[in-house]
Amino acid sequence: MKWPASGIVRRVHEFSITQTIVQAVLAELKKVQPSRLVRARIVAGRLHQLVPATLTFAYEVLTKDTAASGSVLSVRNVPITAECRQCHWRGEIRDALFACGRCKSGDIEITGGRELYLDSIEVEQP
Ligand SMILES: [Zn+2]
Numbered sequence: 001m002k003w004p005a006s007g008i009v010r011r012v013h014e015f016s017i018t019q020t021i022v023q024a025v026l027a028e029l030k031k032v033q034p035s036r037l038v039r040a041r042i043v044a045g046r047l048h049q050l051v052p053a054t055l056t057f058a059y060e061v062l063t064k065d066t067a068a069s070g071s072v073l074s075v076r077n078v079p080i081t082a083e084c085r086q087c088h089w090r091g092e093i094r095d096a097l098f099a100c101g102r103c104k105s106g107d108i109e110i111t112g113g114r115e116l117y118l119d120s121i122e123v124e125q126p
């Protein structure tokens with residue numbers, strides 16, 4: 001495979017995360033054998049800045065020739081949320097500037113968006 005140099009670091013990030021996900025999926029799948037895996041659902045906080053298309057591509061590559069081959073990966077994104085230590089505002093951080101949505105202070109605590117886990121798997125009886 002030929003990838004532009006600038007994109008390699010990004011993709012390594014997604015591949016290493018997806019590798020962990022695939023291991024978790026295969027471990028879960030083992031418990032419900034001989035069912036066939038249809039879909040794996042993960043929850044991913046936006047702080048991880050994962051590119052969905054790269055995740056699904058990595059998933060497809062990494063599940064090839066495994067019990068999870070042919071299944072689909074669904075990603076549910078969790079927004080980045082924060083609480084301001086100055087005015088106690090709580091809300092979603094939508095731009096690259098991590099600041100309070102009310103008083104614009106940078107003294108905020110990130111309360112959401114770090115999530116990254118396998119939520120559930122959907123199987124089909126053989
Ligand atoms: Zn504030």
